[in-house]
Amino acid sequence: MLQCREEVLFLTKQLVNVESIVNTEGEKVMAEAVYTIVSSMPYFKGNPHLVRKQQTVDDERERYNVIALVKGTKSPSNKTVVLMGHMDTVGTDDFNHLKEKACDPLELMQALQEEKLPTSVESHLQSGEYLFGRGVLDMKSGVASHLYLLNYYSNHPEELSGNLVVVIECDEEDSSHGILSALKELQLLRDEHKLDYVAAINADFVSPRYEGDNNRYIYKGTVGKLLPSFYITGAETHVGSCFEGLDPNYIAASLTKQINYNTELCNEAFGETTVPPVSLKQTDLKPTYTVQTALSAYVYYNFFVHSWSPKDVLEKLRTQAEIAFDSALNEFKQNYLSYSKASNQPYVDVPWKPRVLLYDEMDRLLIDTHGDSYVTHMLAYKEELLLDQELDTRMFAAKVVEEAWKWMPDKSPAIILFYSSLYSPRIEVTGKNEKEVNLLHALDAAVEKYQPQYQHPIVTRNFFPYISDMSFVALSDDEEELKSVADNNPGWGTKHYVNYEDIRAINVPVINIGPYGFDAHKQYERMELSYSLEIVPNLTNEVIQRLLV
Template structure:
């Protein structure tokens, strides 16, 4: 086994000590620190062009990726493995009075020892086998594992067949500007150095799937994520005459009841089932208080997919929206009837009908009706809207739909369905290509070699259950699936754009071998030292060796001998 524990812990500390919260200057700080760390190594001092700090593109925030590669000299080969990990973190506000210690694991653990902790957290802290702090799990210990391997092969390129690339990317926790921008660098190196990308190994964190789960998971693909969004229009009325209109919040509530937590919307594939969709925002668009009902509401949902395409999801959710609209109107009419009976009012049927539109269909209708006049107006509207930096892509999209709705001749209540944020494509690794099968074989071999050194079962699953940047290095969708995203995102080409063709050009098989722990994005974030600093780099190294045609046993022996001399 590689004697990696102490060095990976040391590298983890170096990274964690830099507060690199996403969308802050900390992302610049950690990129600078990592760049200088690598630049200090003899290999990169001799090979300056093998190390770059690359600024993100089409990004409102200044931040950088760090990329480096080592060329092996043992046998000339173009085969290349990419090691990827993100260097940003979520915020530290959840640490409250311990915020100043959140990025200093030893100080934090000393302070936590004086706190009243949950039993399991207390047990882990007392054991000395767990490391606490913001980013130790998600995912700086994973990056440290990659750095450890890159550093070794930079010192011994004569043992490396082919090439090893490191991509330490920013902005994973928000909009993936980092990895999407890095695609150009990976493509450039592919062309300049004839790199033949065999696989990408990500190092995002893994965690128990349920209470009492002792398995350590390696993921062969990743869940996809969409943000289906609904602009809901009603018919405004005075609250004292509520049945004379339709409250869009009432429809939105029924839509949320229909979609949130609905197991019928779980995309089961390869024997695995993601969690159902859940609402991430529900609001009306009234700017201030009035006694009138709202004119429109807005709701969007997290939606995980394994095999469905974005087009599939639009079709399924249009059906769900129609069910919700029908139910809302049915209940509204029944309540109106009961109210009339109680109040002595004369009863008459309410005029409202179910109406659900997919965004691209509404837009096509408007272009047919108004032509260039509508197109030019919306181009100017979007350009002006871009000046409002308080709007994220989701609210930007809502405002675009709201403006386009104003052009509709038929303004009877409706639901408009669209996408309002980044689509993170799903990835399946099934062995359908030679490279996929090679990666699967290498992973199986690596687990077989390393498992005897670890007491808990190391097992594989098909889909990483959280959103991660693996989605941005390979593409399972066809052109129709991507078209459904671009044609149904109102901010596409202005506030939001993804070059999915660039992903398709890299399209490298990918797996996730990451640190193990608990409570990522929580004040008790922690990683298990043994697995994260020893097992992870060993499995990763075995996969690299198998893919590049190296004798891992010789490499491990050399590393162990070198450590013994120290």
């Protein structure tokens, strides 16, 4: 068993001390710090060409990945295991008055001694078995574990058959520019050094699935994540004559009631079930206050998948949108009729009917109707939108749909369904090919070896339940399923683009062996020391050893 606790702890603290909030200059500072750590290892001083600081591509920000390769000498082989992890974190505003201490675990923990804390947090703080701070769990202790193994094998290449590539990437917490850029470097390394990527091991955090859950989870594959979005148009009216128009916020509310927490939209596969969708934004698009109802509204939802394709999700949500629209109109008619009776005013039949279109359907309709004039206008409009670098992909997409809607011949109320952000593909690792079989066998053997040395159960599951860069090293979707993502994202090819063929070119089975703790993305983020600093590196090492034989 590797005696790695103190060294991994030292590296963790070293990494946490560097604030590396996503989409800030801290990401560059963090990459430089990681590059310095790696390039100062004796192996890389002698082989500087085997460590690279790679700037991300097609990125509005300047930031970098660090990628390193160690070649084993025990029995030279082209078999290669990829270790991956992200160096960026979420922000620190949630730490409130302790924000300045968020990236200094020792100072933070000392300050927390003076705070009134939830019982479980207080217990962990006093136990001496947890480290607190932004990034300790998500996921700098996981990165530290990988750096430890990189350093170990750079000092002992004679113990390594085959090769080890370590990818420490930026921008995992937002748009995954880091891993998507790293794919190109992985292809270059593969071709240059004749590598055969046999598996990837991520080190993102794991947590209890429910209160009282003492299992430490290892995940085979990962959940997929989509951001289905809805542009909703109504019929504008003065609020004093509210039944003469249709408020799009009313339809949006019905849509959210229909979709939010709807367990019919949970995706079960291999006995595991995703959480239902939840709204992440709901707003109208009225720029200022007026006494007119809004012309349009915009809402989007988080949507996890295990086996459904992006195309499946669009069809399921089209049905849900039709139900929500029909429900809103029926309730509108009932309220209108009731008001008419109460006010002794005539009831006029409501002219609207439920209408739901995919963005691709609307776009093709407008091309057929207006031809090149529409196409040229929309290209110019997107180029103009790109000048506003503060506009994120989600609002960019909404504005494109809003502009396209102006060209619609029939402007009666409608819901336009589209994707407005990155699709993180689902990955299944089930033993469907030799590489998956070998990885699963290696993982089972590693757990069997180290379970007796740890008091809590180490349990494997099929899908990592959070968004992660694991999604971008393999594909379970075919080309037609991915085409529905491109065709129905209004920002595709301008504000947003993913070359899924880069993923297919790597296409390596991936598992997650990561640090254990609580409250990632929250003010009491903390990591359990024994499992994270001792068991995780040794489990990872055992898998590496069993794969590279």
